[in-house]
Amino acid sequence: MPLKDTGTEQSIKDTAKHILFAEGKLHATTQEIADAAGVNRSAVHYYFRSRDQLIAAVFVEAMNALSERLDQCMESPLPFREKVERLISVFLDDMISYPYQETFLVTEINTLGKHLLGNLGTGPVHSFLEEIAAEMERGSIQKMEPINFFMNLFSLLSYPLIMAPLYRELFQINEKNYQELAIGRKKMILNMIFNPFQ
């Protein structure tokens, strides 16, 4: 660990994030990461000692950034519907820049161990679930298990972007058009989520 901060350590992490989360190269080597970061491979070991520790650092940072952003949305004093709208915008932007992030988290969680998850699922998520339950009582959204409402929201939001490489082939859509499709889903998701069915 260096005494003054030249940004190299962070730059290595950011590059690793880009390769892993944006490009989806889940088997990236330290060499590939170093090259992409424009540093010598020694620097990677200098800062992180081992590949595993770099991966773990990236994992933790991504996890914290993600839950922080979501928590901020969920804790904001906005009315429920606007809160959900912001949640969708924030998450959609994130998914567009880092479509493989969730996939990475899910496939690495077993090898890295759950202790790296930190304070995921504390406070904000819990109170947001209660808020969902309250809205159901009010009748503004369809009654169901609050967890299901939560998962529906993120399903409709995430899945099409996670599976983009497959669905682009399935539907023969190029990258640009597919992204437009994904962004266009925003309004539709709000409709599905907020207009009580039956």
Add this chain to the structure above:
Amino acid sequence: MPLKDTGTEQSIKDTAKHILFAEGKLHATTQEIADAAGVNRSAVHYYFRSRDQLIAAVFVEAMNALSERLDQCMESPLPFREKVERLISVFLDDMISYPYQETFLVTEINTLGKHLLGNLGTGPVHSFLEEIAAEMERGSIQKMEPINFFMNLFSLLSYPLIMAPLYRELFQINEKNYQELAIGRKKMILNMIFNPFQ
């Protein structure tokens, strides 16, 4: 390639599928696969020559099996709603036994190349999309881009199972209860899909 079929080749592929798709060990070595299959590692090379070719074979077989099953559902002469119900059941069963399958396909598609996708997205999917459009005309489902209806269905179905390891932590639910939750979503998904909102 052996002249008589002793089932070993298939057993190796099946074991690889289990390790990759059920256990989610995306970095599995040929040794791990051979051990789990109860064969010598030589056998793996005897049948597949290289790890890459084994992975490719597994990929192709999984891809074909998946699209065949889906095509069968989509082509069946059932009324639309029952067709969708079958689709959900078939896919849900598959997701429960192989939760990492889609993740694997999506992360390997870049390294392996799209030529392995075969005849994905031909005939059945296209005619199913037309059927969806027709149902929208009939008013039995909400009007939207047919592709969005399709993606909504699979989003609501797949995402909670793909993300299970993460969401089990987030909601502090054990594996058994989480699976019950996932199965219980079936009816709710049908409701969301079929009851026109607004």
Add this chain to the structure above:
DNA sequence: TTTTTATTCAATAAAATTGTTGAATAAAAA
């Protein structure tokens, strides 16, 4: 029984990747 075939086994080669080290360098700080 003889032959064929599938598979194992051991040994080893080849390749890829990671991790280590100590000296060299260049820039910033003192």
Add this chain to the structure above:
DNA sequence: TTTTTATTCAACAATTTTATTGAATAAAAA
């Protein structure tokens, strides 16, 4: 200027994983 610090560089060791090979074995087929 001297010192410190971050980083590079080259060389190499260690480890892991993959791939090859040829002989051995055991069962099935002829």
